[in-house]
Amino acid sequence: MMRVTAGSASRGALAGLQADAARLSNLQRQITSGRQITRPSDSPTGTVTALQLRSQLKQLTQFQTNANDALGWLTTVDSTLHSMTSQLQQVRSLVLQGMNTGTGNAASNEALAQQVDQARASLLSLANSSYLGRPVFGGTTAGGVAFDAAGSYAGDTGTVTRTVGPNNAIDLNNPGTATFGPNGSNLFDLLTDISAKLRTNPSGLGTDLAQLDVRQVAITNEQSLAGAKYQRIQSVQNTANTNLVQLKSQLSDLQEVDLADMAIQVTSANAAYQAALATTAKVSQVSLLDFLR
Amino acid sequence: MTSSFSGLTNALAALNVQRYGMEVTGQNIANANTPGYTRQRAELAAVGPTAGVAALYATQHPNGSVTVTGTTRLNDPMIDGRARTEHGDNGYRQTTATVLSSVETLFDEPSDNGLAEQLNDFWNSWAAVANNPGDLAARNVVLQKAASLTSSINQSSANLDRLTQAVSQQASAATVEINTAAAALAQLNGDIAVASASGSNTNALADQRDALLLKLADLTGAQSTINANGSADVTVGGLTLVTSTTASTLSLSSGNQILVGGTPAGPAGGTLQGLVDGLTTALPGYAAQLDAVAASLASTVNAGQSAGYDLAGNPGGPLFAGSTAATLSVVVTNPANLAASGTPGGNLDGSAALGMSQLGSSTSGADAAYRALVGTLATDVQRANQQAAVQQAVTNNIDELAQSSAGVSFDEETTNLLTYQRAYQASSRVMSTVDEVLDLLINHTGRAGL
Numbered sequence: 001m002m003r004v005t006a007g008s009a010s011r012g013a014l015a016g017l018q019a020d021a022a023r024l025s026n027l028q029r030q031i032t033s034g035r036q037i038t039r040p041s042d043s044p045t046g047t048v049t050a051l052q053l054r055s056q057l058k059q060l061t062q063f064q065t066n067a068n069d070a071l072g073w074l075t076t077v078d079s080t081l082h083s084m085t086s087q088l089q090q091v092r093s094l095v096l097q098g099m100n101t102g103t104g105n106a107a108s109n110e111a112l113a114q115q116v117d118q119a120r121a122s123l124l125s126l127a128n129s130s131y132l133g134r135p136v137f138g139g140t141t142a143g144g145v146a147f148d149a150a151g152s153y154a155g156d157t158g159t160v161t162r163t164v165g166p167n168n169a170i171d172l173n174n175p176g177t178a179t180f181g182p183n184g185s186n187l188f189d190l191l192t193d194i195s196a197k198l199r200t201n202p203s204g205l206g207t208d209l210a211q212l213d214v215r216q217v218a219i220t221n222e223q224s225l226a227g228a229k230y231q232r233i234q235s236v237q238n239t240a241n242t243n244l245v246q247l248k249s250q251l252s253d254l255q256e257v258d259l260a261d262m263a264i265q266v267t268s269a270n271a272a273y274q275a276a277l278a279t280t281a282k283v284s285q286v287s288l289l290d291f292l293r
Numbered sequence: 294m295t296s297s298f299s300g301l302t303n304a305l306a307a308l309n310v311q312r313y314g315m316e317v318t319g320q321n322i323a324n325a326n327t328p329g330y331t332r333q334r335a336e337l338a339a340v341g342p343t344a345g346v347a348a349l350y351a352t353q354h355p356n357g358s359v360t361v362t363g364t365t366r367l368n369d370p371m372i373d374g375r376a377r378t379e380h381g382d383n384g385y386r387q388t389t390a391t392v393l394s395s396v397e398t399l400f401d402e403p404s405d406n407g408l409a410e411q412l413n414d415f416w417n418s419w420a421a422v423a424n425n426p427g428d429l430a431a432r433n434v435v436l437q438k439a440a441s442l443t444s445s446i447n448q449s450s451a452n453l454d455r456l457t458q459a460v461s462q463q464a465s466a467a468t469v470e471i472n473t474a475a476a477a478l479a480q481l482n483g484d485i486a487v488a489s490a491s492g493s494n495t496n497a498l499a500d501q502r503d504a505l506l507l508k509l510a511d512l513t514g515a516q517s518t519i520n521a522n523g524s525a526d527v528t529v530g531g532l533t534l535v536t537s538t539t540a541s542t543l544s545l546s547s548g549n550q551i552l553v554g555g556t557p558a559g560p561a562g563g564t565l566q567g568l569v570d571g572l573t574t575a576l577p578g579y580a581a582q583l584d585a586v587a588a589s590l591a592s593t594v595n596a597g598q599s600a601g602y603d604l605a606g607n608p609g610g611p612l613f614a615g616s617t618a619a620t621l622s623v624v625v626t627n628p629a630n631l632a633a634s635g636t637p638g639g640n641l642d643g644s645a646a647l648g649m650s651q652l653g654s655s656t657s658g659a660d661a662a663y664r665a666l667v668g669t670l671a672t673d674v675q676r677a678n679q680q681a682a683v684q685q686a687v688t689n690n691i692d693e694l695a696q697s698s699a700g701v702s703f704d705e706e707t708t709n710l711l712t713y714q715r716a717y718q719a720s721s722r723v724m725s726t727v728d729e730v731l732d733l734l735i736n737h738t739g740r741a742g743l
C-alpha cells in the first residue's frame with residue numbers, strides 16, 4: 001500500500017492546482033486575444049492553412065482593386081467612344097449635305113468644311129482621352145497623348161492588362177491604330193481629306209463617305225468590345241466577392257474563438273479550479289493532532 | 294540468576310530506549326519539510342540471556358531488556374534510482390521544450406504583423422505598380438514594403454542569434470553547476486567512507502549525497518551507482534564523472550560537444566543535453582531555413598527585375614543584395630529604377646510588375662519556404678511540449694512514490710510518539726514497582742517483633 005505523507009499529499013495537490021490554473025490561463029489567453037491559434041504550436045496545420053488563406057485573401061483583395069481600376073478605364077473608353085460615334089453621325093450628315101450641294105455653293109461648302117474641321121479637333125481631343133493620366137488609346141506609351149496635333153498615332157502597340165482573378169488577365173485596350181486606322185489613312189487623315197474635298201471637290205466625297213462608314217463601324221465595334229469586357233469583369237467581381245466571404249469565414253473558423261463554447265469551457269474550468277482549491281484547503285488542515293488531547 | 298537490582302537497570306535501559314525513539318520521532322517531525330530529508334526509524338531489539346551458556350558462566354547482562362541496534366533511513370533505493378533516470382529525462386525534455394518555445398515567440402504567426410503578411414503586402418504593392426507603372430507613389434510603396442520586409446527578416450535573424458547566445462550562456466552556467474556538484478559529491482564520498490568505517494551514523498550524509506545525485510541527474514542525466522560503503526560513483530554519457538573522492542571536469546567543446554575530463558562523451562541527458570541539442574541542431578536548423586527564405590526572396594525578385602525594364606527603358610537591376618537573413622538589404626533607392634515594364638523603350642507596360650506580384654503564389658518561392666519554416670517549428674514545438682508534459686507527469690509520479698516511502702507522515706509520527714510515550718510511562722512504573730519491592734526487602738524484612 002502506498003503511504004500518504006504530508007509531502008506527497010501537498011505535492012500532488014499543488015500539481016493538480018497548477019494544471020487547473022494553467023488550463024484557465026490558456027482559455028483566458030484565447031478569449032482575450034479572440035484567437036484560437038495564439039502561437040503556431042497551438043495548431044501546426046491550422047497555422048499553415050491560416051497563412052495560406054491570408055495570402056489568398058490579400059491576393060483576392062488586390063484582384064478586386066485591379067478590377068475596379070479596369071472598370072474605371074473601360075468606363076472612360078466607353079463614354080469617349082460614345083461621344084465619338086454621335087459626332088461622326090454629324091460629320092456624316094455634313095458630308096451628305098456637301099455631296100448634295102455639289103460645287104454650286106462655295107460659301108456653303110466652306111461653312112460645312114469649317115464644321116468638319118471643328119469636329120476633327122473635337123474628335124482628336126476625344127481620342128486623347130486619358131484615365132489617371134494615361135491616354136486610353138495610346139497603348140503603353142509614356143507620353144501624354146495617343147495622337148499628336150497632326151493626327152498621327154504617337155502611342156505604341158503595347159497592351160494594358162489588369163489581372164482580375166487567378167490566371168485571369170484581361171487586355172483593356174487595342175492600340176489606337178486598330179480603332180482609328182493606320183497612320184496616313186486614319187480617321188483624322190480622312191477628316192482632313194473630307195474638309196479639303198468639301199472646299200475643292202465635293203463630287204469626290206463618295207469614297208470618303210464609304211471610308212467614314214468603315215471607321216464608324218470600327219469605333220462601334222470597339223465600344224461593344226469594351227462593354228463586353230466590362231460585363232466580364234463585373235461577373236468575375238461577383239464571383240470574387242462570394243469567394244472573399246467564404247475565405248473570410250474559413251479563416252475566422254480557423255483562427256477565432258467560439259465565444260459561447262469558450263464561456264462554457266471557462267465556467268467548467270473555473271468550477272474545477274475552485275473545487276480543487278476548496279478541497280485542498282479543507283483536507284490539508286486535518287491531522288491526528290486535532291483529535292489528541 | 295540475575296542480580297537483585299537488574300530490574301532497575303532493565304527499566305532504566307527501557308527508559309533510555311523509549312526516549313531515543315521519541316528523539317528520532319521528533320527529528321522526523323522537525324524535518325518534515327526539509328528538502329531531501331529521508332525519514333528515520335530507531336531500530337529496537339529485545340535483549341535476553343545469552344543462549345546456550347550455562348547460567349553460572351553467563352555474562353551478567355541486563356537481560357530481559359531492550360536496546361537500540363541502529364537508526365535506519367527508510368528510503369527505497371530502487372525507486373530513488375528510477376527517480377534519477379526520470380529526472381534526467383525530464384530535465385532534457387523540459388529544456389528542449391523551453392528552447393523551442395523561445396524560438397516560437399520570435400515568429401508571431403498567424404498575425405497581421407508577421408513576416409507572411411509583410412510578404413503578401415510586398416507582392417500586392419507590385420500589383421499596384423502593374424496597374425499604374427507611371428505612378429512614382431506606387432513605386433515608392435514597393436520600396437517601403439521591401440525595406441520593412443528586409444528589416445523584419447534581419448530582425449528575426451538577429452533575434453535568433455541573440456537566443457543562441459542566451460542558450461550558450463545557459464549551457465556554460467549549467468557546466469559550472471555540474472562541476473560544483475561533482476566536486477561536492479567527491480568530497481562527500483570521502484566523508485561517508487570515513488564515517489561508515491568508524492561506524493558513525495551516515496544518514497544525514499546519505500541525504501546530502503542523494504540530493505547531489507538527483508541534481509546531477511537533472512542537469513546531465515548522470516547515471517549513478519551506490520557502493521557498499523555508501524559512497525556514489527557517477528557517469529555521464531558513458532564516461533566517469535565522479536569515482537570515490539575524484540571528480541573529473543565536465544566542459545563543452547567549441548562545437549558544443551560535451552567533454553568529460555577532455556574526452557567527448559556520448560549522448561547524456563538532462564538540462565545540459567537539451568541546451569546542447571538546441572545549440573547544435575534546432576537553432577542552426579531554423580536559422581538555415583530563415584536564410585533559405587531570404588535567399589529565395591532575393592533570387593526570385595532579382596531575376597524578375599533583371600528580366601524587366603525600368604521607367605526610363607533601361608534593363609532592371611537587382612532590388613535586393615545579400616542572400617542570408619542577416620545580410621538581406623534593399624539596394625534600389627530611386628523608385629523609377631524599379632523594373633515594371635516587360636519591354637524596353639521607356640513605356641508604361643506593367644507586365645514585369647505583374648509578374649513580380651504573382652511571385653508570392655509560387656509553390657517554391659519565399660512564401661512557401663517561410664510557411665514551411667513556421668509549419669516545422671510549430672510541429673516541433675507541439676511535439677516537444679507534449680513530450681515534456683508526459684515526462685513531467687511520469688517524473689511527478691515517481692517523485693510521489695519516492696516521497697511515499699521517504700516522506701514524513703504526521704499521523705504516523707504522532708502515533709509513534711504516543712507509543713513511545715506510553716512505553717516510557719510503563720517503564721517508569723516498572724522502575725517504581727521494583728523500587729517498592731526492594732524497599733520491602735531492605736527496610737521491612739526481618740523486623741518481625743522489632
